[in-house]
Amino acid sequence: MEFENKLRALMNEYGVNLRGLISIMDPQTGAAVPRPASTKAPRKLKVYKNPNTGEVVEAKGGNRKVLKARKTEFGAEVVEDWLQ
Structure with missing residues (x-):
């Protein structure tokens, strides 16, 4: 109990919370904390249809090889006019 009281007093004195103390004692523990999910919306699927040949190309980005x-x-x- 005495150790815990002294530790909490030191934490208050230096403004460190329990999570901060753990990251000081074991820096690798902080690396295991998952990051929040991305707020970026997924790209929409674009469908291009060649009116001459009927060929259909689906892409989410402009870097598709075809x-x-x-x-x-x-x-x-x-x-871009072929976009459905």
Whole structure:
């Protein structure tokens, strides 16, 4: 009990809470604390359909290999018009 009382007095004196004390005593413990979930919304699926060939390309981002190839071949503005 005496040790606990002295420890709590020191914690109050230096403004350290129990979590802070634990991270001082064992720094690796803090690494195991999970981070909050991302607040970023997931990207929406975009569907591009070539009106000439009927080819369908689905992508969540503009870096899809096939989508990039079509934009190079036909032009980015034309391919964006294919968006469903």
